Amino acid sequence: MADTAPLAHTDVLVLDYLAALWAETEDLAPELRDELMTTVADYVARRRAAGGEQPERIIRRLGPPEDLAAAVRRGRMPPHLRLPALAPVAPVGPASGTTDYVAVTLLIVGAVFLPLVAPLAGMALVTGSPRWTPAQKAAAWVLAATPSLCGMLLMAGAVLISSEIGPVMLLAYLAMVGGPFIAGLTLLPGLSARPQTA
Template sequence: MADTAPLAHTDVLVLDYLAALWAETEDLAPELRDELMTTVADYVARRRAAGGEDPERIVRRLGPPEDLAAAVRRGRMPPHLRLPALAPVAAVPAPAAATTDYVAVTLLTVGGVFLPLVAPLAGMALVSGSPRWTPAAKAAAWVLSAVPALCGFLLMVAGVLLTSEIGPLVLLAYLAMVAGPFVAGLTLLPGLSARSQAAR
């Protein structure tokens, strides 16, 4: 006869946590998502088996599912998932840097010198489609690249319309259109380097 006893409150806590983590990681690659879920489930099971630790305390130790998911997106498993006095839980490997990520940063830092507006726009399109950077990093890069470029473009248009001496204004406009994307590329570069090192 099947056991129809209701789940214990502590088991419900664990299942709810795993369900929330699954929902938070729907944007991850399937292999990475499965690896994370297996690691967390194994962590909970081994904690309970090793010392009979309260599942409620284990869930608190894991932290909010969104924080754990964000850490994995940055390419590293939080160190508290490695069990002291037990064999360490395997960390989720960071994916190797995609060629398009390097191309995106190159378009922002170098391409803008030769093709202002066009190259940075292409670079930011690649950045936006990459899982490598967080939404906050992408938004900051958009602001850093777009605002100076827009100001430079408006300055050039104003110079053409309002004055006959447009040489200095064109130079200032060009520098603004180049400097903004260049700074944006520099802000993305550390994250690219960090994740590349983690993948080795």
């Protein structure tokens, strides 16, 4: 059963920052936007794991989401995001473990309340985590993204074509929640396994 305990204040800060960055970058190409979100989530996870740095300080170091988005629009990823964070990630400590639990909780529970934002934030954290293999991460992305995309297309089609959109909207919502839920369930066993080493 999924852990439905409230998120810690520090995790909420990180999620709010990622959501604000997602909103600021809606005009970017999808690949570039995904790369930025993954890079930022990985940066936060590595700094928290390597030195136990507080998220407030990490977010200050990243700068406002609009500045980060503007730098990427100018064609350059800020260099501090490309550099190793403090040191290579050592064996996972409590901070990294917490991030992994937050990622899976966002997929399983968060998708119910924020169907697109929570799964995206969860998958960004999963991508930056050493706990799962690249194959597991790729499978989770497919499971989370494909039904969500189908749900969005279904919603758009219902609005444009149908006058009876209630049942279609419900079906679209279930697709956008179900995909991330299944992705989270596939990652759940990895929480009890040792993290993957590079």
